[in-house]
Amino acid sequence: MNRISPARISRLIGNWRGAEGKVSHQLSLALARLIAARELPVGGLLPSERSLSTALAISRGTVVTAYASLRDAGVLDSRHGSGHRITALAAASGAAHTRLVGEVLALPQDIDMTSGALPPSPILTNMLAALRGTDLASLAAGLGYDASGLPALRWAVARYYADLGLPTHPDNILITSGAQQAVWLVANAMVEASDAVVVEDPIYRGSLEAFRRRNARIVPVAATEHGLDMKQLEKALENRPKLLYLFPEAHNPTGRSLDEANRRTLTDLLQRYPTFLVEDGAQNELSTLAGMTPRPIAGQVDPDRVATIGTLSKLFWGGIRIGWIRAAPPVISRLASFKAVNDLGCSMFDQHLAIGLLENIRDARAYRHEEVASHLDIAENLIGQRAAGRWQWTRPSGGTAIWIRMPGIDTVALCQEAQRRRLFLSAGPGYSARENFSDVIRLPFVRPLETMKFAIDTICDLTA
Numbered sequence: 001m002n003r004i005s006p007a008r009i010s011r012l013i014g015n016w017r018g019a020e021g022k023v024s025h026q027l028s029l030a031l032a033r034l035i036a037a038r039e040l041p042v043g044g045l046l047p048s049e050r051s052l053s054t055a056l057a058i059s060r061g062t063v064v065t066a067y068a069s070l071r072d073a074g075v076l077d078s079r080h081g082s083g084h085r086i087t088a089l090a091a092a093s094g095a096a097h098t099r100l101v102g103e104v105l106a107l108p109q110d111i112d113m114t115s116g117a118l119p120p121s122p123i124l125t126n127m128l129a130a131l132r133g134t135d136l137a138s139l140a141a142g143l144g145y146d147a148s149g150l151p152a153l154r155w156a157v158a159r160y161y162a163d164l165g166l167p168t169h170p171d172n173i174l175i176t177s178g179a180q181q182a183v184w185l186v187a188n189a190m191v192e193a194s195d196a197v198v199v200e201d202p203i204y205r206g207s208l209e210a211f212r213r214r215n216a217r218i219v220p221v222a223a224t225e226h227g228l229d230m231k232q233l234e235k236a237l238e239n240r241p242k243l244l245y246l247f248p249e250a251h252n253p254t255g256r257s258l259d260e261a262n263r264r265t266l267t268d269l270l271q272r273y274p275t276f277l278v279e280d281g282a283q284n285e286l287s288t289l290a291g292m293t294p295r296p297i298a299g300q301v302d303p304d305r306v307a308t309i310g311t312l313s314k315l316f317w318g319g320i321r322i323g324w325i326r327a328a329p330p331v332i333s334r335l336a337s338f339k340a341v342n343d344l345g346c347s348m349f350d351q352h353l354a355i356g357l358l359e360n361i362r363d364a365r366a367y368r369h370e371e372v373a374s375h376l377d378i379a380e381n382l383i384g385q386r387a388a389g390r391w392q393w394t395r396p397s398g399g400t401a402i403w404i405r406m407p408g409i410d411t412v413a414l415c416q417e418a419q420r421r422r423l424f425l426s427a428g429p430g431y432s433a434r435e436n437f438s439d440v441i442r443l444p445f446v447r448p449l450e451t452m453k454f455a456i457d458t459i460c461d462l463t464a
Contacts, residue, residue, distance in 0.1 A: 004040055006047040006055035007429040007438065010412045012039050013056075015110075015419065023058060024065035031066065035075060035086055046076070046084040057416040110422045113455055116400035116444040118371070120317040123364045127356055136349070147340035148332070149175025149324070150351040156358045157310070157324050166299045171329045174336050175346050179282040179311040179323040181339075183210045186243070186278050186307060186325070189338045191216050196241035200228065202403075202431035202440075204252040204280065207245055216242075220433040223251065226394075227262040230269070237273035244275045249294045250283035253431050253442045254403040255396020257294065267300045277306045282323070285315050285365060287398045288373050293365065296326075304328045307335075312354055314400075315364045322346060322354040372400060372446060379445035379452055386460045401444045403428075409463050411441045423458050 009031075016030035017023060034040045046052070049063040056063075067084055070076040077087045148154070154170035161168040176182040183206060191197060193215040199207065201220035211218055219236050222229040228246075237244070248266070249257045258266065270277060279297055287293065298308045311323035325335060339345070357364070376395070379402065383391060392405040406414075411427040418425050428437025441459075445452065 002044045010055040027066040028069040124316045176323045182309040218433040245278040250398025255399040257397040279308045
């Protein structure tokens with residue numbers, strides 16, 4: 001039975017409540033938009049009025065009225081003892097959602113803490129400022145299509161891995177539109193409906209979304225700030241899943257990295273239970289420790305059964321939509337055929353720019369490390385001053401956010417309350433295939449000092 005949890009609706013519904021109009025009407029419109037977009041499927045059972053009102057931090061009567069409106073519109077069928085079932089698509093209304101499901105569309109006056117994206121690196125802005133018209137004109141040559149990626153950039157990415165101690169040939173590289181497209185390509189080229197995909201719990205929201213849209217059977221394995229539950233992982237691998245998707249380093253969202261003992265255990269398991277590994281290294285360059293860019297785990301497993309994902313978005317800027325997949329040539333060829341159907345290839349202008357950025361990678365690493373480490377120190381000091389003893393966290397070894405446990409706090413409802421103060425947060429269930437971690441938030445920390453103070457003070461006030 002397809003039950004839709006209140007936590008899922010709270011995550012999907014975004015910035016639904018405006019300053020004018022009845023709250024019940026706003027809620028019915030917001031639910032109708034989700035149904036029209038097929039984010040809430042026909043046949044799905046909506047939560048009870050009481051549980052949804054708790055998750056959205058509103059009155060039960062508001063939900064009762066909103067559900068009644070949807071029934072009147074022929075969208076819901078409500079029966080005593082059977083709940084509220086979606087029976088038809090609602091009419092589409094409002095603006096299309098242009099970010100990952102569950103990420104809000106914040107206004108300029110809002111404080112958006114739902115994403116850990118970083119501001120542009122000065123390495124990038126200085127390079128852009130130095131470009132001249134003749135530099136750009138020279139890039140326009142040929143037909144402009146290459147699904148595999150610009151050969152010179154594939155060579156540059158191959159050198160990037162070779163410098164990390166992992167010999168790589170350009171035939172092992174596919175250029176993608178960021179790490180998100182890399183995950184999407186893997187999901188669409190390698191996973192069929194009902195295939196088992198093992199993921200960490202919690203895990204990056206964008207990957208969950210990609211595998212869910214393939215109707216994969218997601219098998220979560222517990223991941224803590226210290227490592228993976230290897231017994232759970234072995235049990236999952238015994239069943240021969242189609243893929244194992246994980247972050248060995250700078251895990252998204254907890255920020256942990258596997259220690260040597262965990263890495264050895266992982267590689268031993270992959271030798272005993274041959275499963276295709278998707279190693280997401282999107283955050284590998286965001287270590288909180290100086291000089292720490294880890295060697296990918298791909299060098300320790302069967303090269304025909306691993307794909308490693310990387311990106312320039314973290315080091316330089318999210319607007320540079322250049323990522324890549326490193327894998328065996330037959331795997332790259334299959335992925336490239338899917339990419340050709342999807343977009344014919346990445347922008348040649350971005351790819352040429354990426355070659356120059358990779359030539360400056362040492363300076364970019366030094367800058368990002370100082371930025372991430374200094375902001376993390378500030379954030380931990382602020383949290384220690386306001387919430388010492390109440391919040392629980394482990395200092396992340398990489399990434400741009402802190403995974404904070406708040407015992408006794410319903411963080412799904414907390415996010416709704418904070419939203420009314422113009423603060424947008426992400427609750428733990430959004431990162432879980434089983435919607436666990438209802439007492440956790442993911443708090444990005446690379447923000448201006450006043451922004452961090454406002455966010456932490458607001459959360460503390462709401463949870464006092």
